[in-house]
Amino acid sequence: MKFEIIVPIIYLICLLILIAPRFLDLNSTFKVFLTNIGLWLLIVTIFISAYLIYNHLIL
Numbered sequence: 001m002k003f004e005i006i007v008p009i010i011y012l013i014c015l016l017i018l019i020a021p022r023f024l025d026l027n028s029t030f031k032v033f034l035t036n037i038g039l040w041l042l043i044v045t046i047f048i049s050a051y052l053i054y055n056h057l058i059l
Helices: 003-026 030-058
Strands: none
Touching: 003 030
16 A cells, blocks of 8 residues: 555544544433434535535536
8 A cells, every 4th residue: 555545544543543432422322322423424425515516516
């Protein structure tokens, strides 16, 4: 693998290790966990859609 691929993967894994314990602690009940995951999926979907639309219109 190229160095440009390995470094972001390591960075994201370390970031996940730092964030995961607090996220799981705050989402102690399953209902709260599902609500938060749903909100994150919505946010990510909006950003990805905006990025794809932007690239389609520009290119």
